[in-house]
Amino acid sequence: MEYKLYLESGPRRRKTMVHVLDLLGCIAQGPTTEAALEATPEAIRAYLRFLRQHGETVEPHDAFTTLVAEHVMEGPWLGNGNPAPGFGPDFQPLNAEEQARSIHRLGWLRAALLDLVRDLPTENLVVKPERGRSIHYIVAHVTDSQYAYLRAALGRVTDLPPTLRTLREDSERLVPALEEAWHITRTRLEGMTEVERRQTVQRGQVTWTARRMLRRMLEHEWEHLLEISERLG
Numbered sequence: 001m002e003y004k005l006y007l008e009s010g011p012r013r014r015k016t017m018v019h020v021l022d023l024l025g026c027i028a029q030g031p032t033t034e035a036a037l038e039a040t041p042e043a044i045r046a047y048l049r050f051l052r053q054h055g056e057t058v059e060p061h062d063a064f065t066t067l068v069a070e071h072v073m074e075g076p077w078l079g080n081g082n083p084a085p086g087f088g089p090d091f092q093p094l095n096a097e098e099q100a101r102s103i104h105r106l107g108w109l110r111a112a113l114l115d116l117v118r119d120l121p122t123e124n125l126v127v128k129p130e131r132g133r134s135i136h137y138i139v140a141h142v143t144d145s146q147y148a149y150l151r152a153a154l155g156r157v158t159d160l161p162p163t164l165r166t167l168r169e170d171s172e173r174l175v176p177a178l179e180e181a182w183h184i185t186r187t188r189l190e191g192m193t194e195v196e197r198r199q200t201v202q203r204g205q206v207t208w209t210a211r212r213m214l215r216r217m218l219e220h221e222w223e224h225l226l227e228i229s230e231r232l233g
Helices: 033-053 096-117 123-128 135-154 158-167 173-191 192-198 210-231
Strands: 004-011 016-020 027-028 066-074 201-203 204-207
Touching: 004 033, 016 033, 027 033, 027 210, 033 066, 033 096, 033 210, 066 201, 096 135, 096 173, 096 192, 096 210, 123 135, 123 173, 135 173, 135 201, 135 204, 135 210, 158 173, 192 210, 204 210
Parallel strands: 004 066
Antiparallel strands: 004 016, 016 027, 201 204
16 A cells, blocks of 8 residues: 655745545644654554544555655645645545545544543643643634634534534533534535535635545544543543
8 A cells, every 4th residue: 555645844844744645634743844754654553543443444554655745835834734725636526425434534533532521520621731732722622623624615504603612611511512513513514515525615825625624624633632642641
């Protein structure tokens, strides 16, 4: 198996994010391009392990190679997951099978996130470490960003903002709000039409597609699931 890698970094190859678009949702990061590429094989295996745990027919221990297919080094916010030019595959139409597979993976990621935070005392959710953000802040950031990607590609979902406001403001209701936000989001994603799977939408400098939206939803949820997992040991 050969995985094509899509990179984004500044022209000096410092902060870099690697996207493995053959495994939609899988990313690796590093303070330099070299460090990000060194981290990529284990990042691939970790994501494959997650998929296998949820029933996908993948083999985390099989040998594979990687190939840099594209490296974006111009544009705003490089190294943060959403380079303005986008990657070539972002603009391919999404088919119904890919839509369903991505929604399944998002559901697994949200379930894993809920498992991490469900039984945490409120004081553990809101405490801020010496470096970094509180777990409550991270979870709110994840759900706010997920809606931002959804809104960019498919438009507003009127039921979602009040739930997100509750999630941001009420640590006591974090878990039910997190569950409700995913229910509303999943319903909208499952209702995506063929036209919506194929359309492009221009938002400022970024051209959005259904495929790009799902890529960022998956990558972002996975990134912060790992962050919270490491925080909790």
